[in-house]
Amino acid sequence: MQPVLEASGLAKRYGQLEAVRGIDFSVEPGEVFALIGPNGAGKTTTLRMVATILTPSAGELQVCGIDARKEPARVRERIAYLPEEAGVYKNLTGIAYLRFAAALFADDARERDAMVERGAEVSGLGERLRDKVGTYSKGMTRKLLLARAVMVRPDLAILDEPTSGLDVLNALEVRELVRGLAREGMAVLLSSHNMLEVEFLSDRVGIIANGRILASGTAEELKRAHGARNLEEVFARVATGGGAE
Amino acid sequence: MNRFVALLKKELAELVTVQALLPFVIVVIAFGGLGQLMSSVVPEREATVPVALVDRDGGAYAHAFAAALGQAGLKVVAVQPDEPQAAMRRAETLALVEIPKGFSAGIDAGQPQRVATWVKVRGFSFLGNEHGTRLLAAVESANAAVAAAVAQKHAPGTAPAVMQRPVVPEQHVIVGERSAQASVEQVLGFVTQQTTFIPVVLFIVIMFSSQMVASAVATEKESKTLETLLSCPVSRASIVSAKMLAAGLVALVGAAAYMLGMRQYMAGIEGGLRAGMEASAAPEAALQALGLRLDAADYVLLGLTLFAGILVALSIAVVLGAFAESARSAQALLTPLVVMMLVPYMLSLFLDLQALPGGVRTAVMAIPFTHVFLAGPALFMGDTRAVWFGIAYQAAWAVAFIAVAARVYASDRILTMRLGRRR
Numbered sequence A: 001m002q003p004v005l006e007a008s009g010l011a012k013r014y015g016q017l018e019a020v021r022g023i024d025f026s027v028e029p030g031e032v033f034a035l036i037g038p039n040g041a042g043k044t045t046t047l048r049m050v051a052t053i054l055t056p057s058a059g060e061l062q063v064c065g066i067d068a069r070k071e072p073a074r075v076r077e078r079i080a081y082l083p084e085e086a087g088v089y090k091n092l093t094g095i096a097y098l099r100f101a102a103a104l105f106a107d108d109a110r111e112r113d114a115m116v117e118r119g120a121e122v123s124g125l126g127e128r129l130r131d132k133v134g135t136y137s138k139g140m141t142r143k144l145l146l147a148r149a150v151m152v153r154p155d156l157a158i159l160d161e162p163t164s165g166l167d168v169l170n171a172l173e174v175r176e177l178v179r180g181l182a183r184e185g186m187a188v189l190l191s192s193h194n195m196l197e198v199e200f201l202s203d204r205v206g207i208i209a210n211g212r213i214l215a216s217g218t219a220e221e222l223k224r225a226h227g228a229r230n231l232e233e234v235f236a237r238v239a240t241g242g243g244a245e
Numbered sequence B: 001m002n003r004f005v006a007l008l009k010k011e012l013a014e015l016v017t018v019q020a021l022l023p024f025v026i027v028v029i030a031f032g033g034l035g036q037l038m039s040s041v042v043p044e045r046e047a048t049v050p051v052a053l054v055d056r057d058g059g060a061y062a063h064a065f066a067a068a069l070g071q072a073g074l075k076v077v078a079v080q081p082d083e084p085q086a087a088m089r090r091a092e093t094l095a096l097v098e099i100p101k102g103f104s105a106g107i108d109a110g111q112p113q114r115v116a117t118w119v120k121v122r123g124f125s126f127l128g129n130e131h132g133t134r135l136l137a138a139v140e141s142a143n144a145a146v147a148a149a150v151a152q153k154h155a156p157g158t159a160p161a162v163m164q165r166p167v168v169p170e171q172h173v174i175v176g177e178r179s180a181q182a183s184v185e186q187v188l189g190f191v192t193q194q195t196t197f198i199p200v201v202l203f204i205v206i207m208f209s210s211q212m213v214a215s216a217v218a219t220e221k222e223s224k225t226l227e228t229l230l231s232c233p234v235s236r237a238s239i240v241s242a243k244m245l246a247a248g249l250v251a252l253v254g255a256a257a258y259m260l261g262m263r264q265y266m267a268g269i270e271g272g273l274r275a276g277m278e279a280s281a282a283p284e285a286a287l288q289a290l291g292l293r294l295d296a297a298d299y300v301l302l303g304l305t306l307f308a309g310i311l312v313a314l315s316i317a318v319v320l321g322a323f324a325e326s327a328r329s330a331q332a333l334l335t336p337l338v339v340m341m342l343v344p345y346m347l348s349l350f351l352d353l354q355a356l357p358g359g360v361r362t363a364v365m366a367i368p369f370t371h372v373f374l375a376g377p378a379l380f381m382g383d384t385r386a387v388w389f390g391i392a393y394q395a396a397w398a399v400a401f402i403a404v405a406a407r408v409y410a411s412d413r414i415l416t417m418r419l420g421r422r423r
């Protein structure tokens, strides 16, 4: 089967700074791939390149067999992106926001309404969807944004720290949701600082530091390879000693 | 198309908020209220103006003079000779006329006589000091009445009109190729009255729309909605043009509101100043003959010019807005645009841009917005070629800046670009 996402030698520099230095990874349909790594490692930069809002400085990037550097517009039809720090239009109500976002993806009104219905359910906001988004709490906004991303049934969901700012129960719910959608065939590329979450959610993990993927594999493989009891230990060993490897 | 409509609706929802609309509503109500106030001053003015009259002569010509003042719309209150201020206080008037001793005899002896007038200034507004101008006008017509009386007595055979004003100028003006019977003042008065509001409205519309579009872009960055939007399957061009269209529409509605308020205000002022302006109002037939009435085609051209100007402003603003990190910094970034607009605006208020010295003129003409301010006068001159040129010139600017905007928004500069923080 063709991978949903295939990156090779992917790199990004901001002026002098090399944020991502040639990384290779791929995500299969229905697979959840997690990027973990210290702050400033290049996770968000990588996700932004996959989301077609940053152009790579070098390397190959294919999404659903489409060259993302040559045809970003076509890639955008297949993906949904939840940025690390995202906001919403404060003057819109929750439901109006979902309707707006759905209209950008749907080809007709029926498809749009189906998306909105899914989004409303996923958001779990119920009656509050009728309120202006400006009145939402941080976690409520995050859930609305996540609902927006998954309601369009993308081939690839790009989630940058999806559960940041959510309480324990909401975070659990979101993880179940993402797992369920992956089971239905949606590929997921996510980043996270929560190792429990990563162990629970992801099929494969890539550890990134200083713009390089230092290790990747299933959580089990990584633990075995580094003789660690949990992912946190793996992370600590790879990320600190990583530069020399 | 559907996606564009969705974007446009979102932009409008963001722009049209109570806070955003309130200023418009307040301005319209305020202007309307001012207009009402102005027209309510009118009845007061219609009443005769009381004037104190000190007659130290008592002769026939003095009587003729006083009677003529009364006929010219003054309420003449005769008072005993006194120091002027005291006399006015006693007569409860703000104006006084003093006919000197020996007035009638002096005229008969062939010596022009001086009549002293005193006007107490009340505030420094024209409407507040109308008693002064009315008095002066009355003295002029009373002068004619005295002249008629003199003619009657000394040359009974001659028609009084010939004695008073044997030569009457018949004024003709030429505008472009057309000519008509009217005075230069009349034509200038009319055109100025018709065109002063145009630059004001233009200025407001263009400023409003460009500020709106720049802060719309900056707000997307500030409230962190831009990243999500850019990853959606809509073209950069439609994102940019939806913003421009929304801002343009709101600005036009705002301009319409301002014009409505302004018209009410102007109608009020005109009511208030009519008497003073009557003499200088050009007859309708003359304006028609001179082609100074704008017809439908002229208004279409004016509309096109305005549209092109808005497009230029919006396309520049959308590029400048891309550099901003917050709505507030967007306002500061618009400074070059504001200057580009202020220069022709200020200049056109006071002088004829066409008459500027060579180099300066070229520089001013290179500013796209200059052509917006020139369009009105050019149409009155019947110079449609200049107007078309202005439209084409502005369109070229708009196309250039839309191309720049498309490039800026298609690259990742829109997310990474920041002024003053270069790495």
Ligand SMILES: Nc1ncnc2c1ncn2[C@@H]1O[C@H](COP(=O)(O)OP(=O)(O)OP(=O)(O)O)[C@@H](O)[C@H]1O
Binding pocket: A014, A017, A019, A037, A038, A039, A040, A041, A042, A043, A044, A045, A046, A084, B415, B416, B423
């Ligand atoms: N717009 C930008 N301009 C210049 N440098 C940038 C920009 N965005 C990110 N960087 C730099 O690129 C590097 C990688 O940043 P990135 O945001 O990808 O890290 P991250 O792994 O997502 O970190 P975190 O865990 O803190 O979210 C950092 O050194 C950062 O300073």
Ligand SMILES: [Mg+2]
Binding pocket: A043, A044, A045, A084, A160
């Ligand atoms: Mg990050």
